[in-house]
Amino acid sequence: MSEYTPFEMIAYTGSRVLKDERIVFVGTGLPIIAAMHAQLTHAPNLYMIYEAGSLAPILEMGMPLSVGDTRAARKACYLKGLCGAFELTQRGCADYAFIGGAQVDMYGNICSTIEGHNYDKPGIRFPGSGGAGAMAANCEKTIAIMALEKRRFVKKLDFVTSIGFGDGAPDYREKAGVLGSGPYRVITNQALFGFDEATKRMMLLEVKPGRTPAEIQELVDFELIIPPDVKEMAEPTDEDLRLLRDVIDAEGYFLKRVIKK
Template sequence: MISKGMERMHTNFTPQEMIVVAGSRVLENNKVIFAGTGLPMVAITLAQFTHAPGIIPVFEAGAVGPTLDRGLPLSVGCSRTTSKASYLQGLNTAFELTQRGFCDFGFIGGAEIDPYGNLNSTMMGQFPEEYQKPQLRLPGSGGASDMAASCERTIIIMAHERRRFVEKLQYLTSPGYLDGSEGARRRAGLVGQGPYRVITTKALLGFDEKTHRMKLIATMPGETVESVQQNTGFELLVDEKVYEFAPPTVEELRLIREEIDPRGYFIKRK
């Protein structure tokens, strides 16, 4: 976390801007971050521009270690991911790096999340009965389940809505702590440690060390423990030191609006 001592805070910002700022602040310098399209890219770039210039991004289509200063990529496979990359191969190589243990964090999302940080990005409907004819078909795993399996930790970005935070997923695409039992991931053969943080439009969440259930760590500005719980479809644990997350600084917002996403591709201006 960066020091806020002398910095000016901004009062006018959107939930998406807050999510990106939170995503950036949880990233540590000099770590290898395997990232998906969209908000994770903005968060990584913001971190590179502020407290963590030594972050090493990896994109699944093949680029390792780029600096995203050629304009924000519109895809993890597009040309802009290769700007100043230090290694450039393909999907197999990128994912092999995760299995080998080179990737400290995976940065992923989904349409649904359960209390143990498992994610669904495949389908809505009864599984397996309706798998071949789902009620709503989502794009599919892409690389999310690979990151969830084999990055050492994952950071999850979600829109905080009750219908997305559910006790039971309709389909488990990307493994978190599975049923939450001790050693569940290891028994399944998964090498990574599992979810580290969930960053949402309303809260910063983590997981209880014993039960692996989701725990509220901080509320975003303007939210309360109650408002976060009301928008969550299962009971949250609440950290005894729960606090209010600091709003974006003037400089963080300037970087997002003017340098990183000036055309508002990922961060809508409202």
């Protein structure tokens, strides 16, 4: 099996999570790549919503470089602008929200706004929600991607950008007035996480071959639920890598990025 990069593993795992005959609201970059890979493999009837307002475009002109790229409007069955896209989620027409983030806590709440406790003078200011806050509030299930680091998997967020299960109370989302069932998966290059139905806490589902659950726990600042049947993550085949590298992101806009240590 060929070697793969962390971003290729994340994109491939994201593809595996997506199911056929579903609608996914995608963010820029790896979510688009994952959805395109799914369409080319096991989910030909997976449809994408883009924030700029298109639903189910035919990507015959190549991968959109952003959610506002005109290629994301090519032969779309619905094209009504940003407000129209989010109206679709409020009508219950999005099965998945596929977003990124800088921090996540044990209940799937996500920060993509700041790093640091002082909002006015943070250590780092990130781009912010974009559409992620509304996507996490209105889509049926939220899928998040981020690097697996202790500074990202935290006990307490510096800022809540995208709502998850709040404080873990069973009725938190209902009382908050948001739709959907909430966080579904958190994808990293070293592990795949889900959420326990009873406690709403993050649960380890799969680990990268060669890693152990104990090693994954060391990279998380809160206590994970670790069931006895944690699986090994599937690795991309040579054909999967060909699709990712030569067909979907042939220019390497996203997959050839390097994680700085």
